[in-house]
Amino acid sequence: MASENDIRKLNAERIELLIECSIQAYNALSESQRAQCAVDKVTPPGGFELIDSWSGVDSLFGRDKSVETYGVVFRTTSAPWRYVFAFRGTDSILDMLDDCGVEPQAFVPFESNTPVPDRVRVESGFNDIYRIGNGSDASMQTQLFALIDKYRHASRPLSKVYITGHSLGGALCQLFTLDLALSRPDIRTENINFASPRVGNQAFVDFYGAQTHHPILRVVNVHDAVPHLPPTELGFRHHPSAYLVAFHATDILGKMDLKVAHSSDNYQAVISCASSSGFGTCSNKQLQVAEDLTISSEIPALDDR
Numbered sequence: 053m054a055s056e057n058d059i060r061k062l063n064a065e066r067i068e069l070l071i072e073c074s075i076q077a078y079n080a081l082s083e084s085q086r087a088q089c090a091v092d093k094v095t096p097p098g099g100f101e102l103i104d105s106w107s108g109v110d111s112l113f114g115r116d117k118s119v120e121t122y123g124v125v126f127r128t129t130s131a132p133w134r135y136v137f138a139f140r141g142t143d144s145i146l147d148m149l150d151d152c153g154v155e156p157q158a159f160v161p162f163e164s165n166t167p168v169p170d171r172v173r174v175e176s177g178f179n180d181i182y183r184i185g186n187g188s189d190a191s192m193q194t195q196l197f198a199l200i201d202k203y204r205h206a207s208r209p210l211s212k213v214y215i216t217g218h219s220l221g222g223a224l225c226q227l228f229t230l231d232l233a234l235s236r237p238d239i240r241t242e243n244i245n246f247a248s249p250r251v252g253n254q255a256f257v258d259f260y261g262a263q264t265h266h267p268i269l270r271v272v273n274v275h276d277a278v279p280h281l282p283p284t285e286l287g288f289r290h291h292p293s294a295y296l297v298a299f300h301a302t303d304i305l306g307k308m309d310l311k312v313a314h315s316s317d318n319y320q321a322v323i324s325c326a327s328s329s330g331f332g333t334c335s336n337k338q339l340q341v342a343e344d345l346t347i348s349s350e351i352p353a354l355d356d357r
Contacts, residue, residue, distance in 0.1 A: 054293065054294070054354075055292070055293075055294045056295050056296070056354070057297070057332075057351060057353075057354060058331075058333060059295065059323070059326045059327050059332045061332065062269070064323075064326075064327040066214070066242075066244065067271065067295065067323055067327075068320075068324065068327060069136075069214075070136070070138070070214060070216035070244045070246075071218070071271070071323055073097060073124075073126060073136050073138035073214075074138050074141070074216050074217055074221060074316055075218070075317065076094050076097075076124060077123050077124050077138040077140040077217065078316065079093040079095070080105055080121050080123070081120065081121050081140055082121065086118065086119070086120045086121060087107050087119040087120060087121060087189075089105035089121050089124065090121070094124060096126050099128055100126040100129065101126065101127055102126055103127050104124070104199055105123065105125065107119050107120060107122055107189065107192070108120060108182070108192040109181065109186045109189060119189050122139060122140050122192060122224070123137060123221070123224075125137055127208065132211035132212070133208040133210060133211045134211055134213075135203060135213045135214070136214045136216065137196070137215045137216070137225070138221070139220075139221030139222070139224045139228075140217070140221050141217060141218040141219030141220045141221040141247070141316065142219040142221075142278075155175070156173035156176065156252075156253060157173060157174055157179045158173065158174075159174045159179070159227070159230070159252070159256065161230075161235050162194075162234075163235050164234035164235045166234050166237075168259065169259060171253075172255045172259050173252055173255065173256060173287075174251055174252040174253075174256055175249075175252065175282055181220075181224060182224055182228070192224070193228075193231065196228055196231075197236075200213075210239055212240045212241070212242070213240065213242075214243075215229045215241055215242070215243045215244075216245060217245055217246070217248070218247050219246075219247050219248070219249075219314065219316070220249075222247060222249070223248050223249055223251045225245055226243060226245060226251045226260070226268070229241055229260075229266055229268065230263065230266075233265075233266045237265075241266050242267050243269070244268075244269045244271065245268070245269075245270055245271065246316065247276050247314055247316070247319060248270060248279060249279060250279070250282055250288035251288075252288065252289070253287045257289050257290070257291055261291070268291050268293055269294070269295060270290060270291060270293060271294070271297070271319065272297070273297050273299055273313055273314075273319065273322075274352045275298060275299065275300045275307050276310075278314055296352040297319070297322045297323065297326065297334065297349070298349065298350045298351065299313070299334075300347065300348055301347060302337070302338065302347060306348075312347060317341060318341055321339060321340075321341040321347070322349050325339055325349060334349040334351075335349065335350055335351055336348070336349050337349075337350075
């Protein structure tokens, strides 16, 4: 699959589930104690329960390091036990700077007998958040694999793992999915991410694509600027599988309003509209998102990405 704009041709129920999980990952970040999961603010989707969270070390050019909650784990309340790892997206100025990084680095899996080709490169800001701890706190990568290994040997063992995230979370969740494919190849995973920036070069995309039992789908608003970063001129590329939507602000700023075009809540509203429309698409010039917000949604051309 390359790109699609009809949600009926995809698993609409799973896309709706995972955008909700991505939003709840944002809710897990406490404003007062950023390293602690705000459990009371997280509402698990129907049929799921919140069971864990993890943190990551954010930094500006390797300085001013801070530990923040970066994701949550949901598990079904009945067998077969499905787990959702949902990564938080961009929240702070530091995250925004990391989103716009351009320096390529080698991808180093947690542990693997499969060699990663030397030419595979990923963006340094995402890679640093994923792999670097701060001495007293384990890296995100280490925490995630500790959770995975705990669940593998639990009384409610992993049946399948869904991995998701919005914005920066979309980039981080792709690194984790590839890492799982290499380091725990027996685990069945599926990745659906939203508004993700480009994560690596073409060699990264090709190497990821070779892990055929780990499907990936990008959900992209064609008016969203973040999926256009880092730029292709610097060698960065996207996975080709994409579900395209198209929405923007209805006020005078229109398509220039980057916040509206990138909002996870707005992604969710358009996905829900497309799923319930009967046509598989969302065409609504005054789509109500919140009491004080409407957006304009149209049907994207398949070559709009």
